[in-house]
Amino acid sequence: MKVAILTVTKGGRALGLQLKSHLPQSQLYVLPKFYEGEEGIYPIDPDLKTLVGEIFHTVDQLIFIMATGIVVRHIAPHLRDKRQDPGVLVIDEKGTNVISLLSGHIGGANSFTLKIADLLGANPVITTASDVRETMAVDTLAQSLGCRITDWQLTKKITAHIVNGGKVGIYWDKSFSIKLPESYENLEKFDDLYHQTYGIYVGNRCITLQGSNLLQLYTQNIVIGIGCRRGIDAATILEEIKSSLKEVGKRIESLKKLVTVDVKKDEEGLLEAARILNIPLEIIERQKIAEVEGLFQASSFVKETIGVGSVSEPCAYLGSGGGNLILKKRKNQGVTISIAEEEEGR
CATH class of the missing domain: 3.40.1390.40 (Udp-n-acetylmuramoylalanyl-d-glutamate--2,6- Diaminopimelate Ligase; Chain: A, domain 1)
Structure with a gap:
């Protein structure tokens, strides 16, 4: 988790250092007059407005140790929506109250507020209705x-x-x-x-x-093991993915990742398809595939070509942590697909 702590007073700097001792990977920003060159501490340069704009969408959590009004005015121009904005917390420089200001649920600000308040012995301030009523959004x-x-x-x-x-x-x-x-x-x-x-x-x-x-x-528990002919385009790969999922009655929205063998790690069509779907392309080493390929039907041609006799099935199996193969193998248009469902739905 990427965390930035921003302060504008001497007291805020002291509280920021205390917080950083609990969150060693965080970055602490202070006014230039309070900057002493310590590791992991940076001067606010050229000003707070510019800095907030530069880092707002590059971190997971932003902690401001200053007045809430200052924070509201500085973050307002950068707000998009709850699915994209980072969590924003505000703390007074005495560390009395920790306020979850923005992205309480999806951004994780509410849970992070509870954590920070516990670290500081402070009062957590959470105003989202579902949390106040002790239910769940x-x-x-x-x-x-x-x-x-x-x-x-x-x-x-x-x-x-x-x-x-x-x-x-x-x-x-x-x-x-x-x-x-x-x-x-x-x-x-x-x-x-x-x-x-x-x-x-x-x-x-x-x-x-x-x-x-x-x-x-x-x-998010559907995993596709995939192999393809060299140079095949992303549009064809996506077409076959959609057709394969339709065949087993599963939604593309539940697709967690694509998995392929290491010799395909630079296959542009696969890389582009994963980018379009906004999911990872996981690469499995052939040594790992060799350890389980006896469980699956092998091709002597594939074995001679890349050193293992099967790609899509063992990739789906390994990528899903030994999940259930709901589509063993489907070949079409130079694309081979196997689909696995993770056992626990996680």
Whole structure:
């Protein structure tokens, strides 16, 4: 986690040093007149306004030790939305109060506020309604489960329903070890969702939810092992990925990563496809594949060419931590795909 601490007073500098002792990887910024050349401490140059603009979207958490009004005026021009903005905390220079100012849920400011307040023996100030009412916002639930959200408008409506005392039905394809507040009601059957004021389905299946009151949280537990002909373009690879997922009834939103063999680590089509999907391309060494390739059907031609007899299946298997292969192998247009589902849905 990248953390920046910004201070503008002598007292703030002292508190910043105390914080940095607990967060050694953080960067502390002080006014030039309080800068003494210590490692990990930097002068605010040329001014606070410029510095905030330069670092705002490069860190995970910003801690300001100064008045809240100063912070609001300096961060306002750089705000985008809750999915992109960093967590912002404000602390008075005596370390009495730690305020979660921005991105409390997705940005992690609320949980970080509790951590910092505990380190300093300070009072945590959290104002998000779901936290004050000791329930759980939908985006916090998704974050806890490692799920992806695509319908943010409905997410906000359901969270508003919860903080106003409403209940939400929730159906899981696979159980998670998480304790839910009373505002969420576990449902035994998927069809029970259709009898709720609002409902949430947690899973990776291709399901058309009938009704504007039902939300899908996409579990990130689908892993694709992939091999391809040299020089194949990203558009063809993406077409085959989508077709393969459709064949097994899984949503592309649940795709966690692509996995391939080390000889394909510079394959531009694969790299570009991963960039477009905004997921990692994991590289597996052939030595690792050789250790498990006996579990899968091998090709003598592939063996002679790259030293192992199979790529997509062992890559899907290894990349998913030994998950369940729901598509063993699909070959088309020079692309070979295997799909695995991680066992625990994480």
